[in-house]
Amino acid sequence: MVTELAVDHVSVRFDLPGATVAAVADVSLRLRPGQCLALVGESGCGKTVLASALLGFLPGNAQVSGSATLSDDRGPTLDLLSATDQQLATSVRGRRIGLIPQSPASHLTPVRTARAQLEEVVRAHHPAEPDPRGRANGVAARAGLSPADLDHYPHELSGGMAQRVATALALVGDPWLLIADEPTTGLDHHLVEGLLEEFRRLVADGHAVLLITHDLAAAQRVADRIAVMYAGRLIEIGPPSTVLDAPGHPYTRGLGDALPDRAFTAVPGMPPLLTDLPPGCSFAPRCDRVGPECAELPTLAADAEHAVACHRPC
Amino acid sequence: MPPPVLTGLRAEAVVAGYDPRRPVLDRVDLTVPPGRTVGLAGPSGSGKSTLARVLGLLHAPFSGTVHLDGEPVTGYRHRTPHAQRVRIGVLFQQPRLSVDPRLTLRAAITEPLLATRAPRQAERVAELADLVMLTPDLLSRRAHEVSDGQLQRACLARTLALSPDYLVCDEMTTMLDASTTAALVGLIRDYQGRTGAGVLAISHDAVLLRRWADDTVHLTPDGVLA
Ligand SMILES: Nc1ncnc2c1ncn2[C@@H]1O[C@H](COP(=O)(O)OP(=O)(O)O)[C@@H](O)[C@H]1O
Ligand code: SF4
Ligand SMILES: [Mg+2]
Numbered sequence: 001m002v003t004e005l006a007v008d009h010v011s012v013r014f015d016l017p018g019a020t021v022a023a024v025a026d027v028s029l030r031l032r033p034g035q036c037l038a039l040v041g042e043s044g045c046g047k048t049v050l051a052s053a054l055l056g057f058l059p060g061n062a063q064v065s066g067s068a069t070l071s072d073d074r075g076p077t078l079d080l081l082s083a084t085d086q087q088l089a090t091s092v093r094g095r096r097i098g099l100i101p102q103s104p105a106s107h108l109t110p111v112r113t114a115r116a117q118l119e120e121v122v123r124a125h126h127p128a129e130p131d132p133r134g135r136a137n138g139v140a141a142r143a144g145l146s147p148a149d150l151d152h153y154p155h156e157l158s159g160g161m162a163q164r165v166a167t168a169l170a171l172v173g174d175p176w177l178l179i180a181d182e183p184t185t186g187l188d189h190h191l192v193e194g195l196l197e198e199f200r201r202l203v204a205d206g207h208a209v210l211l212i213t214h215d216l217a218a219a220q221r222v223a224d225r226i227a228v229m230y231a232g233r234l235i236e237i238g239p240p241s242t243v244l245d246a247p248g249h250p251y252t253r254g255l256g257d258a259l260p261d262r263a264f265t266a267v268p269g270m271p272p273l274l275t276d277l278p279p280g281c282s283f284a285p286r287c288d289r290v291g292p293e294c295a296e297l298p299t300l301a302a303d304a305e306h307a308v309a310c311h312r313p314c
Numbered sequence: 315m316p317p318p319v320l321t322g323l324r325a326e327a328v329v330a331g332y333d334p335r336r337p338v339l340d341r342v343d344l345t346v347p348p349g350r351t352v353g354l355a356g357p358s359g360s361g362k363s364t365l366a367r368v369l370g371l372l373h374a375p376f377s378g379t380v381h382l383d384g385e386p387v388t389g390y391r392h393r394t395p396h397a398q399r400v401r402i403g404v405l406f407q408q409p410r411l412s413v414d415p416r417l418t419l420r421a422a423i424t425e426p427l428l429a430t431r432a433p434r435q436a437e438r439v440a441e442l443a444d445l446v447m448l449t450p451d452l453l454s455r456r457a458h459e460v461s462d463g464q465l466q467r468a469c470l471a472r473t474l475a476l477s478p479d480y481l482v483c484d485e486m487t488t489m490l491d492a493s494t495t496a497a498l499v500g501l502i503r504d505y506q507g508r509t510g511a512g513v514l515a516i517s518h519d520a521v522l523l524r525r526w527a528d529d530t531v532h533l534t535p536d537g538v539l540a
Contacts, residue, residue, distance in 0.1 A: 016459075042491040044461025158359060185489060188358050188518050214491035258492035260525040266497035270447050271463060 003072040005031045005177055010066035010081065012053050019275040023049040025232040028302065033176055036199060036209040038219035041229035042271055047212045048102060051179050054080050055099055056088040072096060072176060094125060098175035102182045104166030108154040114165045115150035118172065125173040143168035144194055160191035167198065178202065179210045184218050196222045216255060220244055228252045231272040231282040238306030248308030251283050321384045322347040322512055323369055323402065323480040328378035330368050337376055338364045339537045346480060346512040353527025354516045360533045362516045366484040369514060370404035400430065403478035407485035409465040415458040419448060419468040422457065426475045442471040446501060463494040470498060474505060481513045487522065499526050
């Protein structure tokens with residue numbers, strides 16, 4: 001059996017009084033063991049909503065369409081979008097897909113030590129384990145923590161430590177796929193390096209990593225593919241060197257130019273309003289290459305090594 | 315009274331922290347001159363945010379003084395004299411923690427104007443929104459209904475509402491993507507160009523500070539400036 005997550009034409013909308021937010025639109029992507037895909041794009045473009053959809057964490061006002069098929073030898077092949085919360089909780093989260101959430105410190109229970117929380121998850125995933133403490137230490141070591149580090153309460157952990165505890169918690173059930181949402185935000189340079197190094201090790205070990213980030217430099221250092229999201233859609237996907245150094249989409253080029261070691265100029269105009277997207281290309285109001293054909297929605301070629309959703313690529 | 319001489323926002327021999335036996339900052343001297351951007355770098359835990367809060371007049375040092383254009387600051391937080399408080403604006407890393415999620419962006423930007431009973435408030439908010447490029451649609455949304463980047467733009471508008479002479483930006487762009495970062499830094503530079511404001515730019519991103527600041531100082535893990 002092929003171990004794979006196949007996301008096909010996934011859309012997520014939120015109904016608000018008097019408006020609909022099109023947070024994710026027609027996203028398709030594939031992830032297999034040994035791959036690291038970075039999902040990049042400006043804040044609010046839909047990255048977290050996509051991850052939440054895959055794990056069944058969307059709020060009640062969300063409408064989802066498309067499919068996300070999870071196949072591996074750990075359990076039955078499953079469409080994550082139509083699975084029940086019970087199915088996701090007992091057989092998917094933590095066991096087949098591990099999540100390292102955005103701002104990990106806020107997901108730890110304040111009144112219990114990191115060790116207590118990690119050992120509880122060890123017992124839940126491995127009830128027959130004779131030495132939960134030893135197993136917790138082992139997982140912690142893989143995330144870059146010493147046994148002594150685990151004896152702290154969450155408020156005593158620095159941002160970098162809390163990040164590593166969250167990574168350890170996600171690794172306990174040995175999921176083959178890890179989804180990390182903005183894991184490097186606010187970390188010092190050397191901690192970012194350490195974390196990216198850990199992701200590279202996991203990928204080399206046969207894990208798959210979906211790295212959600214707004215940090216292009218981090219994406220470039222660890223991913224084998226970068227997918228760029230704009231207004232809920234994937235607009236470019238390809239190898240990091242191509243996407244960053246020879247981008248095809250004007251938005252991707254703009255993101256690269258915004259880096260402080262490049263031109264440091266913002267993409268002109270305002271981020272799109274997901275309640276009021278123009279028909280056709282949603283980047284058109286900000287695009288210096290716009291032409292009449294852009295009134296038609298550009299699509300992303302499926303399964304090409306480098307694909308660009310643009311009628312007039314750079 | 316003669317106009318104050320603009321000698322900058324200055325920390326003099328500041329010792330500060332949360333436990334007097336183990337201060338985070340150890341006799342720190344730092345000057346933010348008018349019209350200049352001073353970068354402050356250093357590892358996490360070295361006291362960058364503590365220094366930001368002291369210079370933002372939000373945290374009283376154990377000893378040492380903050381001078382605002384030559385005048386010593388006599389009180390911190392709610393004890394800060396009004397005339398001094400309005401001259402310094404502070405921006406933080408996490409805009410969600412600085413704005414009540416139930417407020418509309420319009421209400422958030424109006425807050426300082428209301429508090430100071432400023433005239434022409436609606437007009438002023440429209441001006442500020444224009445400056446930071448927030449559309450009327452976004453202004454009427456609540457804080458929890460916008461992205462971090464949009465909320466940080468609103469925080470910048472709110473901070474500029476009282477036309478501060480000094481801005482303290484503590485990891486203001488850490489949560490933001492490269493394009494929003496470049497846009498906000500550009501807005502602050504424009505404001506600085508128009509008003510001659512002094513800016514303290516704090517970041518753990520050395521590449522960003524090299525591009526943004528005129529000079530950068532480093533805080534060591536022991537809380538001294540190097
Ligand atoms: N519960 C919700 N109701 C309405 N809109 C939402 C909700 N959650 C997120 N959104 C909107 O969905 C869009 C995508 O958000 P998000 O996935 O968090 O972006 P990212 O992770 O890329 O920064 C944003 O416009 C956001 O405001
Ligand atoms: S499709 Fe047209 S408007 Fe959209 S990015 Fe390409 S050139 Fe610009
Ligand atoms: Mg997010």
